[in-house]
Amino acid sequence: MHASVLKYFVEVARCGSVRKASENLYVAASAVNRQILKIEDELGGELFDRMPNGMRLNAAGERLLRHVQSTLHDFQVMRSELDALKGERTGHVKLASMDSLFVDFLPASIEEFSQVYPAVTYTVASFGPMEVLPQLQSGRFDIGMTFVGRLPAGIETVALAALPTGVVMAAGHPLAAKAAVSLADCARQPFLRSLGQPPIDRSMSREFAQFWDELEPVVTCNWTTMVKRLIIAGKGISFFSKIAFIEELRRGDVVWRPFDIAELNALQVGILLPSHRALPHVAQTFVARLVRQLKQLEAVAATL
Structure with a gap:
């Protein structure tokens, strides 16, 4: 077989x-x-x-x-x-990624890859979405995964998936009745902020950047798992891609709604690589699998 x-x-x-x-x-x-x-x-x-x-x-x-x-x-x-x-299936993979991909996506990807390439080792680090690019540019990491905006020279995108940030709230929250949520709607709700930095670059939406600067969250935390628990408990709303909430969305524990801002809804998550240096063979193979799995995640998220 x-x-x-x-x-x-x-x-x-x-x-x-x-x-x-x-x-x-x-x-x-x-x-x-x-x-x-x-x-x-x-x-x-x-x-x-x-x-x-x-x-x-x-x-x-x-x-x-x-x-x-x-x-x-x-x-x-x-x-x-x-x-x-x-000597073809050994090597080291160095990846920097935004935090939400650490919930399920990256653990599952490494688990699957290690079944075929058990001798490969990994350095995988979590950063705020806007911190991933500098890490990749510095040469400390070979692969990056984050929201993609205007890319600097020397960085290329090998895959994109429509997984924009939106508003996550507990099931039954009043905003769940809306097809799309405005920032004014969000301003009237207790807010749970993951990390201290905005999830997107200011150039992507000035309106969102201003809102973020004026925001007074009830909780700021750099651990997504804790923020998820507080959301489910109805302690506030937060801004996330569906990536971190696939299981909770399936179970109906939370609701995700898009913003009513076109540029935010157009956000995509990308797999980024340095264009000026070749990756080791095993890292290239790992990237190929990430590309396939990211597209599969995109298809799953579209149904939720």
């Missing part, structure tokens, strides 16, 4: 759900389900008990899971040994 098919099987077994497995794998649920049915057809029997609240391995599925886990482990050991001989 193909390695990716086995990975789908293991993830469904771990999650107990095709839908949840597809979200973790950034693959369509229909594709995951199709591969599970294909495995069952090849083996001549069901591997899961289908129940109203999910899927549970039956005796045959448990036996296959043990075999698959052993097979994948042995395969990775063998691959690492071969790669060490060739």
Whole structure:
């Protein structure tokens, strides 16, 4: 069986759900389900008990899971040994990113990449959206992920995704009834500020920059997880892309609404690279996977 098919099987077994497995794998649920049915057809029997609240391995599925886990482990050991001989799958990835991508996107990306490239090491650092570019320009990092505006010479964009910042609030909040939210609407609400700097450059929206300067938040915190909890608890609103709230949006714990400012709604998240120096082979491969996963995240966010 193909390695990716086995990975789908293991993830469904771990999650107990095709839908949840597809979200973790950034693959369509229909594709995951199709591969599970294909495995069952090849083996001549069901591997899961289908129940109203999910899927549970039956005796045959448990036996296959043990075999698959052993097979994948042995395969990775063998691959690492071969790669060490060739020197092609080792190296170091250095990435600077805005904080919201640390919630789910980057941990999942590194987890998946390390399954294929177990010898690779990483330096991954969180910055405010406007701090990522200087870090990339300094040469301390090879890859950057943040909102993209006017780029300086020496920096290029390899992928863009429509994931603009908007207003996040608890389910049932009065602003949730609006199709789009104005800054005047926001000024009348308790505000929870993540980090101290604005999420976008002043050149992107003077109106937003002025609002940010005059803002008096009830809480300022540099930890997104804490801000998320306070939002869900109804302690205030905040400004985020959907990136950091995929699970909460699915569950209906929070609501995301766009601004009524066109330039803010046009914001895109990009993967940025230095154009004046070549990346190591393994970093180039990691970027290629990030590009694919970013586009998949964009598609998921568009449905929420």
